[in-house]
Amino acid sequence: MQAEPAKQAAADSDSKYDEDIFDPSLNLEETHVKEGYKDGFHDGLVLGQQEGREVGLKVGFEVGEEIGFYCGCVDVWNSAIQAKSSCFTPHVQKNVKQMEELIKRYPILDPENESVQDIMDSLRAKFKAVSASLSISSSSSMKLEYDGLLKSSGANDLEF
């Protein structure tokens, strides 16, 4: 009678062992997938942050430089208009004023704001209109253009 519980126990441990044979092999795939995912997520996070910093710095510089350029132009033009407004047609004065308002409205601290591209496009268009008018009236062949540092020097070679 004593042999039976032992046999039972042996049988029990056998069946447990049977279950375990398959479990680890199934789990092996799953655990490896999980581990790989964890590694990838971690590495991706590191690389993503790195790239984000690089791209953010580059784009931030470009945007800042362009907005700053228009800001400088508007300041100079405003001073000139104040000094002798008769030298500037009403259209030019109006466009300069509109550029000023657009610059104020540009959400420089909120890059995910949807209006960034529209405001930049409007600024570029108004800048072209003003510089075209000014270069006609100055009767010189000098053309005022915005040449960003990155644009003019072959952007992709610069390392940030």
Place this chain on the structure above:
Amino acid sequence: MELIDGNLQLKEIQKLEGHTDRVWSLAWNPATGVAGIPAMLASCSGDKTVRIWQQTPSGRSSGSWDCKAVLEETHTRTVRSCAWSPSGKLLATASFDATIGIWEQIGNDFECISTLEGHENEVKSVSWNSSGSLLATCSRDKSVWIWEVLPGNEFECVSVLQGHTQDVKMVQWHPSVDVLFSCSYDNTVKIWAEDGDSDDWHCVQTLGEPNNGHSSTVWALSFNSTGDKMVTSSDDLTLKIWGTDRQAMNDGFAPWEGVIASGAADDAIRLFVENKDGSIDGPSYNMLLKKEKAHDMDVNSVQWNNTETSLLASASDDGTVKIWEFASVP
């Protein structure tokens, strides 16, 4: 030559030769062809020049045409389009060299009195509004520019309009209202108007595929004389006629009033007219006649003479301009 409506034909009056490259476009001087002034025509070409042709004073359709002037040594690339101001005193020329030339006739010569710069690349088209106070230009740089004409033939850029997503092929002002139409490689026609309050120009409507628009590049557009209908031509091989809500008043009926002429890359000129017998579903247009082999190569532009509407001029890749008379077969 195929006729659908019987005894009408397009008769070649004269072939004007002289350009040494394809002729892109033409414009009739609106101040000529009336009051004894012989009709005058400007043609512009890939040879970087514009030629002015004038009919000799002797006759109407019978007088012959001579080259009166060649406007050269100004544009450094193809001249793609030209347009006379409504007074006929100024001619604007649009060039691939990214500039617009403004020319004035002084005696028997034409002088370039101003050059408008600003576009980034090839200027494709130029158009004057009905009062001659505004000039519109468009370019491969996707923008449309509006210039104001100031005293002393000075020009000032009033607005740079962005909106098209591709090369803008043509601009045309509405014949009576200061509303600007532009058509583009992006398959749309855009309508631009001035905001009453802030004096700003912006796009008020876009005619694209969602509203029965073209499915390929829209090359050209044109208005009827009353301005209530517009026709557009496209790379999708169709002409579309657009209407506005305004009603047209038609006092007299001239057989060729409201005839649409089109030139195509198959070297033919076609004429279309509205089917006045009316259909239940709305207006319909029929092809009135097809002039095959009107030129030896692609027909780039056709223009009705605005004073004498039976005369049609055509410009082609074959380097020639042809004058046609649209009339009944005798």
